[in-house]
Amino acid sequence: DVKVTQSSRYLVKRTGEKVFLECVQDMDHENMFWYRQDPGLGLRLIYFSYDVKMKEKGDIPEGYSVSREKKERFSLILESASTNQTSMYLCASSLWGTSDEQYFGPGTRLTVT
Amino acid sequence: KNEVEQSPQNLTAQEGEFITINCSYSVGISALHWLQQHPGGGIVSLFMLSSGKKKHGRLIATINIQEKHSSLHITASHPRDSAVYICAVRAGGYGGSQGNLIFGKGTKLSVKP
Numbered sequence: 001d002v003k004v005t006q007s008s009r010y011l012v013k014r015t016g017e018k019v020f021l022e023c024v025q026d027m028d029h030e031n032m033f034w035y036r037q038d039p040g041l042g043l044r045l046i047y048f049s050y051d052v053k054m055k056e057k058g059d060i061p062e063g064y065s066v067s068r069e070k071k072e073r074f075s076l077i078l079e080s081a082s083t084n085q086t087s088m089y090l091c092a093s094s095l096w097g098t099s100d101e102q103y104f105g106p107g108t109r110l111t112v113t
Numbered sequence: 114k115n116e117v118e119q120s121p122q123n124l125t126a127q128e129g130e131f132i133t134i135n136c137s138y139s140v141g142i143s144a145l146h147w148l149q150q151h152p153g154g155g156i157v158s159l160f161m162l163s164s165g166k167k168k169h170g171r172l173i174a175t176i177n178i179q180e181k182h183s184s185l186h187i188t189a190s191h192p193r194d195s196a197v198y199i200c201a202v203r204a205g206g207y208g209g210s211q212g213n214l215i216f217g218k219g220t221k222l223s224v225k226p
Contacts, residue, residue, distance in 0.1 A: 009154075042218040043199070058213060088154055101161050102146070102214070107154030 003027070004105040006091055012111045019078040021108050023091030031094045032074035033102065034058075034066060036087040043090065049074055081112045116140050119200050119217035126224050132187040134220045136200030139181065146214065147174050147185050148199040156199070159185070190224045197221050 007022035023032065033048040035058075045058030047066040055066050063085060067075045074093075078085055091105040120135045136145070147159040160167050160174040162183075167174050171190075176183040187194055200217040 040218065043201075043214075043216040045213050048213065090154070090156065092156075101158045103158070104148075104156035107156075109154070 004091060004093055004103050006089075006105040006108050008108050009106060010109050010111075012113065013078075013081050014113055015082060017078075017081050017112075019081045019110065019112075021076040021078075021089055021091075021110070023074045023076070023093075023105055024072050025074075025093040025103070026072065027093070027095075027103070028071065029093040029095050029103075030071070032068065033092040033094075034064075034074065034076045035090045035092065036060070037090060037107075038087050046076065081110075083112050086110060086112045115218070116204075116215050117200055117202055117217040119198075119220050121220060122218070123221045124223070126190050126222070128191055128224055128226050130190050130224075132190050132194075132222065132224075134185045134198050134200075134222070136183045136185070136217055137181060138183075138200075138202045138215075140202065140204045140215070142178075142181075142202040142204055144203045145176055145183050146201040146203075147183075148201060150197040150199060150219070152196075159198075187222075192224045192226050195223050 004025045013019050031050050034046045035043045037043050044060050046064050047058050049055045049068040052071050065077045089108045092102040094100045094102045117138045144163050146161050148156050149159050150156045162176050171188045173186040197219040199219045201214040
């Protein structure tokens, strides 16, 4: 079974803090994704990566950056957290791109106070 | 107008009822996904389809490419089916690692015993 894990289920941070969200997958997938999910808006893509050190902006990259130094790990970074970044963050991975099945992590509920 | 529309937004059913959730999209697609999200956040892929019909247990997914419409059916519904069901499409042709998923806002299903 594919396993996608995220470093925290719940996280509370203060405005202005730098926040790291980590995602690890164990199936040697090329593609990894970071989404945020908000009530009434559904899932929105922040960034994705199709190879080590490669990254592409999604629909809402502002205020975020990512890092993919190893194939199995994809990190989402909030350089200076703000209250409007309070959300559920979901990581996913897939083998050949989004036409293939995506496997999701359990999510990290981030609260910025 | 959203590119992926789901209906209904909320659905309450009695145990044993036959349930249908609809998804309409406005772009050409290479694949359509149905996802299930239980309270707590984790998302599981139910189906990925590009034509016809797929069945897994009590779940059936159909797609009509000409009408740009897909349905998810649940037969003999059970309280454990209570979840948010999300439709997502990949726009465009096959291949490549680009071409992101476009998500509907989800249908919240509650099945009462």
